[in-house]
Amino acid sequence: MRCTCNEAEAAEGLAQIVPRSPVPIVADIHHQYKMALAALEAGVHGLRLNPGNIRRPEHIKAVASEARDRNVPIRIGVNGGSLDPALYEKHNGLTAEAMVESALQEIAYFQEVDFDLIKISVKASNVPLMIEAYRQLSEVTDYPLHLGVTEAGPLPGGLIKATAGIATLLMEGIGDTIRYSLTADPVEEARAGRQLLESLGLRERKNVDLIACPSCGRAEIDVIEVANRAQQAFADKKIPLQIAVMGCVVNGPGEAREADLGIAAGNKRVTSS
Numbered sequence: 001m002r003c004t005c006n007e008a009e010a011a012e013g014l015a016q017i018v019p020r021s022p023v024p025i026v027a028d029i030h031h032q033y034k035m036a037l038a039a040l041e042a043g044v045h046g047l048r049l050n051p052g053n054i055r056r057p058e059h060i061k062a063v064a065s066e067a068r069d070r071n072v073p074i075r076i077g078v079n080g081g082s083l084d085p086a087l088y089e090k091h092n093g094l095t096a097e098a099m100v101e102s103a104l105q106e107i108a109y110f111q112e113v114d115f116d117l118i119k120i121s122v123k124a125s126n127v128p129l130m131i132e133a134y135r136q137l138s139e140v141t142d143y144p145l146h147l148g149v150t151e152a153g154p155l156p157g158g159l160i161k162a163t164a165g166i167a168t169l170l171m172e173g174i175g176d177t178i179r180y181s182l183t184a185d186p187v188e189e190a191r192a193g194r195q196l197l198e199s200l201g202l203r204e205r206k207n208v209d210l211i212a213c214p215s216c217g218r219a220e221i222d223v224i225e226v227a228n229r230a231q232q233a234f235a236d237k238k239i240p241l242q243i244a245v246m247g248c249v250v251n252g253p254g255e256a257r258e259a260d261l262g263i264a265a266g267n268k269r270v271t272s273s
């Protein structure tokens, strides 16, 4: 769980939250390095630092030293929307090279104080840019990478953008953790992340997987209605079940046979297995 730590009251709140939390608490820090020190003092389990808005080397190294002494990991969170202006100017705008250079600069400060408990993100809202930045970064560092398309937006467009970026990289073997940044209830972000990992075979499936035909002239039943009813019926079930709702004999029997539960229409009949 990540909490913003942007003022003294937030740091005081963290000191109350951390001991009571059943999950690790990560503090998100922007602009004020002293808030990072306060969050560490509050006992957080991780920090996220944005190199674009904490830029003084002595401040960065002060935080890294304190995190090192407390054995607290830090995510270097480069973000296309808050790139260091000097790098923006040097690279003539927001580029993958500029984002990678920002991450490498921060890593160098951390290495100066002998701190390597880090992971890195180079998020952008532009999907091709984000993919290129992560590809370049993966070539020059072995640190774990945290993937995301930042500020991807509301559903369904945000879901598609985030999936396009994250899935492309995961299938290239790039990335260690992920986050969907959707303009939606955070539960949707977690759900999307889980479904993506299950779809790519990167996480054991623990939920229902529904296979069903699209709209199709060959369908002999109203597949959309039957599939929607199946989805509703199993919406709350936490079981690794594959269900196929198929409209005709072209692919129906084959798909239904492979699924745990299958409904296949054809020759004016519907069978289930």
Ligand code: SF4
Pocket (backbone or CB within 6 Å): 213, 214, 216, 217, 218, 219, 220, 246, 247, 248, 249, 250, 251, 252
């Ligand atoms: S199985 Fe039949 S109804 Fe379903 S998509 Fe294929 S051709 Fe269309």
